[in-house]
Amino acid sequence: MTTQGIHTIDTGFVRPRFDAAYLVLEHGRGAFVDCGTNHAVPRMLAALDDAGLAPADVDWLILTHVHLDHAGGAGELIARLPNAKLVVHPRGAQHMIDPSKLWAGASAVYGEDVMESTYGRLRPVPAARVVEAPDGHVVDLAGRALHCLGTPGHAKHHLTVHDVRSNTCFTGDVFGLSYRDFDTASGPFILPTTSPVQFDPEALHASIRRLVALDPIAMHLTHYGRVENVPKLADDLHAQIDAMVAIAQAARDKPDRHAALVRALTDLYAARAAAHGWMQGRAALIALLGMDIELNAQGLGVWLDQQ
Template structure:
């Protein structure tokens, strides 16, 4: 039986939007306040799952007031325009550097095609432009009141992308973190293993900015981190410490590969070997269901690392 949408607490629920047809890969969060708010839409093929999840939670689309996008990568935001067409009272909230690309998505599409090639249409089509009057930008430190006792705060958190922010929920002391402080693997959490790896995808990856974002979150003493990929941790300190350890290891491994004049495929293989060795130490078998997820992620991460070093 599908446990999603899953109520994480009395206010926040998680919808599994089956991105790329994969369970527990990408999530949409629903914040039940006076102004019904969702965080992330996923790509357009996932919008049907967002709508189904909202229906199961008892919320008509007309109730949605804010659709917040942590950043505009298509696996998080590609479906925003399509969903917005069916949410007549909603406004899309986005980083100031992302708004123009949602209104005019040609460059966004071209960038994703460069990474995903012939798979683009199956993964992301269609990309629907969002009218400028339905976009709201939030810069670092700005807020959005969605309930009598709930005012969200937005934090500029580049590192994964320049158009990325985190959203702090004061009631749970949780951060909707998108991808800046890593990817969490729910498949392993079921076995008692928390693995959080950096997301270093092209083409705006910046390890110094990513580390700064990690440290900023650490200083806040967060109780929860809500990940775009995937789910929530209630041990924010340990998760942030872990991704902070993996990040320099990813970068140094990439430098080794570059010095040897090898490419991103070699880097992906080496990163996967490092992760596999780490998980073997926690008694995770090599045939665990998590590995197709890790395999795909590390191939994109390797492209971003080599792109960063090439600059």
């Protein structure tokens, strides 16, 4: 799908229409926003070819944050883009220059073999090719302004890219998850994502309000694709963030806290999906959202422990 020079790229991570990256075109120059894992690099280069660009025509790879489903392939991709620089929040820059801590942390959870097969070995990005983007940094793509806005809540180092030309935002994970599998006559179904370690509900509320204040016509989500009716989706996110906090507080002292969180989150999303007109049932919902529910439960557990 292409709108106003914006191409949506399915990175192939997990399943179709699960993980997106984007290519923005302006006057024969290109910028990628996020890139998926190492396994996505051929898809990223194929998207360039489909758009009539060569790797040398790409000026920027902008990362919303350095979680591996968004940034794991950054080193391999940059190595194939001779003129591109990588743009990342200052808190994430060192992890791109030296990804050893990213690898070690994720490997401790998933194991080396799973990491190799799922993400591929992380390749460092040369420091000279990394541009730190604090809040307000503007990336110039052949005269097209891409504003980098600090939007914590999912991660402290998260940024959102506001494309002034199209008046749309590339939101990474801060504006939630909206898989096309859940679309109904009521439109997209959306839910927040906590991340396992840096969930901050108040910061997430504030970041969502900041993006809505831009009055964008659409959001480009990593998970997955372009969604419109932004104020309505923002209201859905705010309501669910509050519901998730209440679920976490209710589970705080339970001996089976994590299992209780998983059950309650599943109940929340199942009820909301049914109210949205999605009638495929709880088992189908778990098949599509099971990993996200597990990660959200982990994120709420870490948040409780930090209180």
